[in-house]
Amino acid sequence: MTENPDWNGLRAVVAGLGLSGVSAARVLRDLGADVTVVDGGDGPALRAKAADLTGIAVRLGDGATLPEGTELIVTSPGWPPNSPLFVAAEQAGVPVWGDVELAWRLRRPHPATGEPAPWLAVTGTNGKTTTVQMLASILTAAGERTAAVGNVGVSVLDAVLAEEPYDVLAVELSSYQLHWAPSLRPHSAAVLNLAPDHLDWHGSMEAYAADKGRIYEGNKVACVYNLADPATEALVREADVEEGCRAIGFGLDAPSLSNFGVVDGLLVDRAFVEDRANNAAEIGSVSDVVPAAPHNIANALAAAALARAYGVDAKAVRDGLRAFRPDAHRIARVAEVDGVTYVDDSKATNTHAAAASLAAYEPVVWIAGGLAKGATFDELVAAAADRLRGAVLIGQDRELIxxxxxxHAPDVPVVEAAAGQTGAEAMADVVRTAASLAEPGDTVLLAPACASMDMFTNYGERGDLFAAAVLDLME
Known part of the structure; x- marks a missing residue:
């Protein structure tokens, strides 16, 4: 497949009838390709989606067979590399792209520069969405036309094909998307952290890390890494970047040369300043970051590093951070009831995210459990044991926790709740149980360290029902 294929009449298959699949199918159709969408599922909802795809063939109930004559597959992120469709494609010499790869190849020159809008890209096990949204807020404060895109906000395909072009894009990328994006070459990129996650998809931690590391390939100005996570620095060392691209670290201590850090409550840049051996720039304060939990301050520093790599001034970094507020279900304070604070971090769907959340509070009544996705919990529990007042366990894999x-915490009271229940009924039981364990001054923390789909539609519903149950408790 050439860099810029002749789309007209190209026989393209789109794997998956989800949001990204529908978007890719329509884009390919509009380019003139002969498009077939395949999906292993079936049912009224999928059939309704299929009916809306005018001029596109849809094959439901069979996502494994490669249609005859296929020249390109564009896959939705969730399809694992060992899917029979991709095995057949490899045997037939058919390339497989993700929606990010397709978007990268469809970028258009910006009228003002003659070059496509640069991508400032972010990945990591946790914190991606918050960091990308912080970055977009900073770029907006600097007067740039931008958007948070990719795995959040605007579809990356919609962004690169927008009628009014963007100046620069803040791009969140999952390990799935990076796996299928071999041509991606961002202006600058950050890996926030690495911890075991999605190993059922990738097959091993090594493969997961390697896919995350793809984000650094071809970087032009900066590879941003986490000083507290040596695995992220190792990925920088392994990356093939453009001449002159710099490694820029971020952390919560006073920054050494070429790094970002914190000094006396101030956020400090010692990388993109003149005479950085002797100087540093104040780019904001810890109080500009909401919430000012340690891991969120680290997110802010990573966003700032990418913005400064792009050339944003210090005032815009500060103004962008001040203007930013995180999405729901990310260490969100719900209410205080009888002296106990209730915090919704339903987005903490893996052990690494839960560890960051638990580190921000004490003492804690911890609500945990759900679908473990192959994770183990010894390291998480050992680190948090001294902070725990009690634990309320829910979900399919509660026994692992x-x-x-x-x-690791044999003296901590553990109660199982919501046995056999789902939805609002389950969460009401969970909150009542947690309240019975808590004392004034405690925090009841929903940071499940697990996915939600065994009991709830998604992590958002889990968090919404938690907040509703807490408000019921107030009444």
Whole structure:
């Protein structure tokens, strides 16, 4: 497949009838390709989506067979590399792209520069969405036409094909998307952290890390990494970047040369300043970051590093951080009831995210459990044991967390709740149980360290029902 294929009449297959699949199918159709969408599922909802795809063939109930004559597959992010469709494609010599790869190849020159809008890209196990949204807020404060795109906000395909072009894009990329984006070459990129996640998809931690590391390939100005996570620096060292691209670290301590950090409550840049051996620039304060939990301050520093790599001035960094407010279900304070604070971090769907959340509070009544996705909990529980007032366990894989608590926090009271229940009824039981364990001054923290789909539609519903149950408790 050439860099710029002749789309007219190209026989393209789109794998998956989700949001990204529908978007890719329509884009390919409008380019003139002969498009077929395949999906292993079936049912009224999928059939309704299929009916809306005018001029596109849709094959439901069979996502494994490669249609005859296929010249390109564009896959939705969730399809794993060992899917039979992709095995057949490899045997037939058919390339497989993700929607990000397609978007990268369809970029258009900006009228003002003659070059496509640069991408400032972010990945990591946790914090991607918040960091990309912070970055977009900073770029907006600097007067740039921008958007948070990719795995958040605007579809990356919609962004690169927008009628009014963007100046620069803040792009969130998952490991899935990076796996299928071999041509991607961002202006600058950050890996926020690395912890075991989605190993059922990638097959191993090594493969997961390698896909995350793809974000650094071809970087032009800066590879931003986490000083507290040596695995992210290792990915920088392995990356093939453009001549002159710099490694820029961020952390919560006073910054050394070429890094970002914190000094006396101030956010400091010692990388993009003149005479950085002797000088540093104040780019904001810890109080500009909401909430000012340690991991969120780190997110802000990573966003600032990418913005400064792009050339944003210090005042715009500060103004952008002040203007930013995080999405729901990310360490969001719900209410205080009888002296106990209730915090919704339903977005903490893996152990790394839950660890960051638990580190921000004490003492804690911890609500945990759900679908573990192959994770283990010993390290998480051992680190948080001294902070725990009690634990309320829910969901399919609750026993894994109970066993870790028995090993590393045997004196912490553990109660199982919502057995056999789902939805609002389940969460009402969970909140009542947590309240019975809490004392004035405690925090009841929903940071499940697990996915939600065994009991709830998604993490958003889980968080919404938690907040509703807390408000019911107030009444």
């Amino acid at each position: 109970r066993e870790a608590l028995l090993r």
